[in-house]
Amino acid sequence: MSEREATIFSLIQSCCSEVILNEGSGSFSIQVPSEKLVFVMEHLKKSESLAFVMLLDHLAVDWKEMGEFELVYQLYSFKLDQRIEVTTKIPRAIPNAHSVSRIWPIAEWQEREVYDLFGIYYINHPDLRRLFLEDDWKGFPLRKDYEDPFMLELVKE
Amino acid sequence: MAVEENSFLLTTVDALVNWSRANSLWPLAFGTSCCAIEMMMASTAARHDIARFGAEVVRPSPRQADLLIVAGTIVKRMASRLKRLYEQMPEPRYVMATGSCTIAGGPFYYNSYTTVRGIDEIIPVDVFVPGCPPRPEGLFYGLLVLQRMIKEGESVAQPGVRRKPVMAALPPAMTLKDIQKEIAALLVERSEVKTRGVSPNRIWEERA
């Protein structure tokens, strides 16, 4: 972690002490408890010293063995010229997360994609529908336990 | 009036009809992904000219087209649209599938929950053009094969009787110059109709 990243991290920690560094990432990454996510995200965008005004990307990772979904947000700040990864973990049994579409409008569609492929339900989302698949599609295909008779598995020797 | 099968009149009319059908194919471009760029390159853009084969009138509407060129992957959600477009086309209609995705799903064969593995699961196909994506020359080769099929295939006596789909694969170890030479030779050879010793020109001469 560079010096600048350390200062950014201390700035974030001053608003929410539960934020920890995420070691499982190759880039500058922090982990936030899921109930504090919207609060931290709002701070990241609105704080003048941070100003992470751009939400580049949002995705989910299915950790089936641990019974968790990991949600990853990639933010970018023009002021600091810095990208930051914000992650949060939610239980696989109750896949509910808070929507950040009020902070960044683009999150509306990125969250729709994650809902479509992972079945994560976003609270306070303005228009939660499937994005790529038909409305009557059964199951969430990018989950590790997704089964579909249509899908062919390549059996490796 | 009952006409004998393979009578002189029918075979000549067949040849004439098929000749004109083969040389005025109006394609409906159904481009979904990468193959569509090569199809654009082949059909309307600078270097190649599909008008040499009488197929330059690319129609956006299925009602005016008789050749459906499917260029690109077809997924489950698109399948019903493709079928509907095919059904809207008037007879006789021909289908050309370009690219490995339309032949068998291509690189999206395994572990894909949406990709249709070959469009012949949805609609009947006349010519498959392999490649990922096929070169414009490959597309022309497929078109020439289709023209040959039309000229030899359907007859007025048995309308709708079609041959099995063929793979218009370019033979291995063939260079670009060979293809161009072959296309040129085919163009010369196939520009005239060969019926049993009677050329269409002679029919008109005799009638005059």
Add this chain to the structure above:
Amino acid sequence: MIEVGSLKARMESTPGGLKTEEYFVNMGPQHPSTHGVLRLVLKMDGETVREVIPVLGYIHRSIEKIAEHLNGRQIVHLTDRMDYLSSAMNNWAVSLAVEEALQIELNPRIETIRTIVAELERIQSHLLWWGVLGIDLGAVTTFFYGFRDREMITDILEETTGARLTLNYIQPGGLMFDIHPHFVKRVKEVLAHLKIKICEYETLLSENVILQNRLRNVGILTSEKAISMGSTGPVLRGSGVALDLRKQKPYGVYGSVEFDVPVGSVGDSWDRYWVRVEEIRQSMRIIEQLIDNIPEGKFMVMKPAKKLTLPKKSYFGQVETARGILGVYIQGCEKEEPHRVHFRSPNFNNLWVITQIAPGGKMADLVATLSTLDLVIPDIDR
């Protein structure tokens, strides 16, 4: 001062008023001017667009699921088919992520050739966009010119890589093949040709009054909106924000070459047009600086049989493609196959801009705006 009425006011003053009825128009999924299989449901009031509802999924090929079953080298060929007009840059993004994971050091030759090929791709992508923009607005000539020059670049790429469109050239650890002996000579020829032609095209299309009227003050995207929608590439730069990864976070040899980042001022369709045409010039400038001194060395620093076992960490490789920032998120799990692969495609974010800027405009302007956003649909759906 006596006020003079209008017919519209008179009609509205009748009992019940003037009622216009809104209706839905379906544009796509198979429509010539949506550049692929994008479907837009438009809520129209006469000729005016009230709302745009994009419907996706007509080319959703489940690339992310397939990539979970392939190794780092094999994923590359899937990315060719996402944004097929900047396939070399897509390959590069995956290679960057995998190289970061395996800590592979590259030699200057590989970096230089990668940069040149990526810039050639950028030029051909912008030329194709330029030609298709003309045809969308009714100028067929540009289509021929754009494709003619694009074909010259495709020929060079074909000589070296064996493919015209889906290159599959940049691999983790280097390149698939070394460059063709004629590569340098032919690139120089094309650059000399393009330099003259670009000026010609400016007089042909850019200075055309009809084009100016169709593009100026149409589809205005303010910089705040562009940032909040997460758009990148020429769409963002057209709105006046100079975000270019090649400058901000140089990869390849972009750090050692001189080039400018063109930015617009208003954020209308014209600015996006101008930025792309200017980018062609800047790409030529980059290639000119590099083409004469390609360093010697190997074109692959890794043995082809080497297993690419990814450590249990996540990596994010990002490059600037012809359409914006492409990010590749790879989560490894001590196996060759990654646990999760996600593509942050530039077109995905650029598409949703249309829901913000099209309402209130006319139907014909929607086509012009869509054209200047330069979308590649398979990249959105993946």
